[in-house]
Amino acid sequence: xxxxxxxxxxxxxxxxxxxxxxxxxxxxxxxxxxxxxxxxxxxxxxxxxxxxxxxxxxxxxxxxxxxxxxxxxxxxxxxxxxxxxxxxxxxxxxxxxxxxxxxxxxxxxxx
Amino acid sequence: xxxxxxxxxxxxxxxxxxxxxxxxxxxxxxxxxxxxxxxxxxxxxxxxxxxxxxxxxxxxxxxxxxxxxxxxxxxxxxxxxxxxxxxxxxxxxxxxxxxxxxxxxxxxx
Numbered sequence: 001x002x003x004x005x006x007x008x009x010x011x012x013x014x015x016x017x018x019x020x021x022x023x024x025x026x027x028x029x030x031x032x033x034x035x036x037x038x039x040x041x042x043x044x045x046x047x048x049x050x051x052x053x054x055x056x057x058x059x060x061x062x063x064x065x066x067x068x069x070x071x072x073x074x075x076x077x078x079x080x081x082x083x084x085x086x087x088x089x090x091x092x093x094x095x096x097x098x099x100x101x102x103x104x105x106x107x108x109x110x111x
Numbered sequence: 112x113x114x115x116x117x118x119x120x121x122x123x124x125x126x127x128x129x130x131x132x133x134x135x136x137x138x139x140x141x142x143x144x145x146x147x148x149x150x151x152x153x154x155x156x157x158x159x160x161x162x163x164x165x166x167x168x169x170x171x172x173x174x175x176x177x178x179x180x181x182x183x184x185x186x187x188x189x190x191x192x193x194x195x196x197x198x199x200x201x202x203x204x205x206x207x208x209x210x211x212x213x214x215x216x217x218x219x220x
Contacts, residue, residue, distance in 0.1 A: 031206045040120060042197060042212035043155075050206045058207070090155065092208070099145065099157040100199075100208055 003027075006091050006103035013110050019078040021106050023091030030095055032074035034058075034066065037088040037105070049074055081110045113138045115200050117211035124188050125219050132183040132214045134172075134198030144174055144181040145199040147210070155197070158183075168192070188218045 007022035025032065031050050035043040035058075045058030047066040055066050063085060067075040074093075078085055091103040114137045124130045136142060146158040159167045161174040161181060172183045181198060198211040 031208075033208060035210070040212065042117070043210035045207065045209060048207060056207070059209075092155075094206075094208065096206065099160065100147075102155040104154050 004091055004093050004101050004103040006089075006106050008106050009104065011106055011108045013078075013081050013108065015082060015110055017078075017081050017110075019081050019108065019110075021076040021078075021089055021091075021108070023074045023076070023093075023103055024072055025074075025093040025101070026072065027093060027095075027101065028071065029093040029098075029101075030071075031093065032068065033092040033094075033100070034064075034074065034076045035090045035092065036060070037090055043090065046076065081108075083110050086110045113142070113200055113202055113207065113209050115198050115209050115211035117198055117214050119214045120212065121215050121217070123217045123219060126190055127187050130185050130188040130192070130216065130218075132196050132198075132216065134181045134183065134211060136179050136181065136198075136200050138179075138200060138202060141203045143201045143203065144172070145201070146170070146172055146181075146183050147197045147199055149195045149197070151194070158196070188216075190218045190220060192216060193218045 004025045033048040034046045044060050049055045049068040065077045089106045092100040094100040116135045144161040148158040149155045170185045197213045201208045
């Protein structure tokens, strides 16, 4: 059974904190993605990575950074959390010709 | 730039009625189109992709390059089809996977 696992299901952080969201996949996929999911806005791409140490900005990268030191792990970093980053965060992985597989999501609340 | 537009945020139909979810895209090359579904309390999963040309759970979708559309259809909706549906596009030359805003479908008994 293929797996994309996000480290936390729920997270509550204070404004200004540095926040790390972790994602691990066991399918040897080259590509990994971070999205945020908000009602009425759908899934918006924050960053993606097509190889180790490679990253590209998505549509809404401001306030975020990422790290991909190993093929199976893709981390999303909120440098200084703000209340407008309260959201559901979804990680996904795929190979070039396969479907995307998603994690269960991390609901982040910034207070 | 690539863009996916789902014009309907909410769709409510009666059980047994046809349902159609609209999806339009913009992309300069040859895209790959998908429909993903998210049932209550479950993770997002693939419903179908245009290159496979399959019917999954009674749903079909045809890629119309002239109209740049990939509408999802089912002739007879069932209560278990109630979910959030997302249309997605992957470019032919890159790895970026873009999603629309999603359509929430409610099938009433």
